[in-house]
Amino acid sequence: MTLLVTGATGTVGSEVLRQLDAAGVPARAAVRDVERARPELPAGVSAVRLDLEDPPSWPAALEGVTRLFLLRPPAIARTARLQGFLDAVVAAGAAHVVVLSVQAAGRNPVLPHRQLERRVEATGLTWTHLRPGYFLSNLLTVHRDEIRERSEISVPAGGGRTAVIDVPDLAAVAVQALTGPGHENRAYELTGPEAPTWAELTATLSAVLGRPVVYRRPGAGRFLREQRRRGTPAGLAVLMTGLYTVTRLGLAGRTTDDLQRLLGRPPASVADFARRHAAAWQ
Known part of the structure; x- marks a missing residue:
């Protein structure tokens, strides 16, 4: 199992990596600038350059990847710009994608987060959508x-x-979905x-x-x-x-009980x- 975490130096991605590292699960950090990001990553985590809009950066980042933690960069509002990357994920042989979304995505189809969820669903890969409330961070x-x-x-x-969530709790669910069975094709609305x-x-x-x-x-x-x-x-x-x-x-x-049930x-x-x-x- 090879895990790739996008947004690896961000609020959620960095915590997902930290928890994977603490659990002894190898993971690859996807970053836009490897040298700049390296000091921010756990010592045991390898880093690879990945720009979701730069196709030449995809093959090396996706090589051997079986499971992907995916978040939409805020600068990319039109999710059609990510379709090529999703096609590359499929071509690389990945099996499962964990999508960081937002709480309202299940009730608001015009949100770009929901549009990204739908694009992932259309790939034919199994998926888990994480829809968290407001980050206390x-x-x-x-x-x-x-x-x-x-x-x-x-x-x-x-x-x-405002329904709220602590990021380490959110990351713990992401780690579950990345490393264990039973989360395939499930959407979790996560709040305290x-x-x-x-x-x-x-x-x-x-x-x-x-x-x-x-x-x-x-x-x-x-x-x-x-x-x-x-x-x-x-x-x-x-x-x-x-x-x-x-x-x-x-x-x-x-609020929902999804988070407490999963934790x-x-x-x-x-x-x-x-x-x-x-x-x-x-």
């Missing part, structure tokens, strides 16, 4: 500075609820049991950090302008505004996550 990246420096979170989510409002989330942060963290509720237009002033790229700022507006409309709070234990809670990473916001 966004509190360490997107919202880290405002929590640490201003003790606030400012998002246009109103009083809407909590779907806090942002007021509840900041209250948890306040309790853990021992200082008030305030939830501010700008309108969508104001939020977008604030993000652009802070240097957020236009595409990402628009995406963030859309995601938080979905929350405000009450469409992001659905065989309770998923990490918001409080667990906050305690584990408290130093990042001090």
